[in-house]
Amino acid sequence: MARKFFVGGNWKCNGTTEEVKKIVTTLNEAEVPSHDVVEVVVSPPFVFLTLVKSLLRSDFHVASQNCWVSKGGAFTGEVSAEMLVNLGIPWVIIGHSERRALLNESNEFVGDKVAYALSQGLKVIACIGETLEQRESGSTMAVVAAQTKAIADKVTNWDNVVLAYEPVWAIGTGKVATPAQAQEVHCELRKWLNQNVGADIAASVRIIYGGSVNGANCKELAGQPDVDGFLVGGASLKPEFVDIIKSATVKKN
Numbered sequence: 001m002a003r004k005f006f007v008g009g010n011w012k013c014n015g016t017t018e019e020v021k022k023i024v025t026t027l028n029e030a031e032v033p034s035h036d037v038v039e040v041v042v043s044p045p046f047v048f049l050t051l052v053k054s055l056l057r058s059d060f061h062v063a064s065q066n067c068w069v070s071k072g073g074a075f076t077g078e079v080s081a082e083m084l085v086n087l088g089i090p091w092v093i094i095g096h097s098e099r100r101a102l103l104n105e106s107n108e109f110v111g112d113k114v115a116y117a118l119s120q121g122l123k124v125i126a127c128i129g130e131t132l133e134q135r136e137s138g139s140t141m142a143v144v145a146a147q148t149k150a151i152a153d154k155v156t157n158w159d160n161v162v163l164a165y166e167p168v169w170a171i172g173t174g175k176v177a178t179p180a181q182a183q184e185v186h187c188e189l190r191k192w193l194n195q196n197v198g199a200d201i202a203a204s205v206r207i208i209y210g211g212s213v214n215g216a217n218c219k220e221l222a223g224q225p226d227v228d229g230f231l232v233g234g235a236s237l238k239p240e241f242v243d244i245i246k247s248a249t250v251k252k253n
Ligand SMILES: O=C(CO)COP(=O)(O)O
Pocket: 010, 096, 166, 170, 171, 172, 173, 174, 210, 211, 212, 213, 231, 232, 233, 234, 235
């Protein structure tokens, strides 16, 4: 089963109108592999979503960095899945480790969010990943399996789910997982999906890697059989994001 390479750019809480316009101009001018080789989704902060969507080339798409867990209403400060759909925003990132850590988003809460977003027609980049302490204690697979199970308990159709493995110890640290480390967890995750969700889903779901990906390390990571792309933070704000998109061609060779 061929899985289309997927490159996401998580801009996090960064940018001004001018900076956002400059990034979009760089992306619009980039020569990259065709859409049937690589799927590109960029995720600006809420306040820039419609601006980016209005300026971005038509073969790239936008994602919100979060959405509320249910229908809108008296949830001050939240943005509902319905609102994103109304704005024509097709993707949403859910369960990022920064939200799990800083806002205490539990595995169950993330699972509920993924299910609700999918039910409203959004496509979801669902994030999982262990902390350094959990890795050093040997519980990486137990942790990411529990995070994935919390999603699988609420989701039956995985057609619009991309699973992003982002080891917390690699996010923003410059300490990228080695290709072998990434491949090991991605392969075990795919086995978990095969055993607990189904063979077809395990074969078709894209499992992407995030955590200090840059223009220099992306090719070797992209060459790993179970690495289906990336979720990029810091480097997605820089021109080298184009190089990371181009790493999709590594899979073709
Ligand atoms: O959190 C990430 C993407 O969601 C990864 O961030 P960095 O690429 O800056 O490590």
